[in-house]
Amino acid sequence: MFVDGVEFEAVYETTEGSVWLLCGIKIRGDEIFFDGLLVYPVTGKRLVVGTAQMRSIFRSVEDAARLQGFSRCFVSALRTTGAAPGRIIRLVRRLT
Numbered sequence: 001m002f003v004d005g006v007e008f009e010a011v012y013e014t015t016e017g018s019v020w021l022l023c024g025i026k027i028r029g030d031e032i033f034f035d036g037l038l039v040y041p042v043t044g045k046r047l048v049v050g051t052a053q054m055r056s057i058f059r060s061v062e063d064a065a066r067l068q069g070f071s072r073c074f075v076s077a078l079r080t081t082g083a084a085p086g087r088i089i090r091l092v093r094r095l096t
Contacts, residue, residue: 001066002032011042012057014049018042021057030071037077049073
């Protein structure tokens with residue numbers, strides 16, 4: 001599912017509508033990096049997707065990474081809307 005140097009893209013359903021998730025993938029040993037994570041509506045219309053739904057979406061991505069044998073994931077994203085637009089988000093999650 002995840003391949004070093006290849007973009008990851010997937011569509012996820014929320015109660016507000018479908019969202020597209022896109023990011024670059026870097027793999028270093030048993031660590032995976034989701035670089036430049038973007039989440040945007042499939043329809044092009046503005047959606048308000050809550051934090052709980054975004055966490056649920058990313059949990060499914062983490063589960064896929066865990067199944068592929070990764071022990072940690074790193075996420076970088078630029079927030080474009082919401083409470084702090086322009087803020088760079090960096091997360092580190094242990095998958096084991």
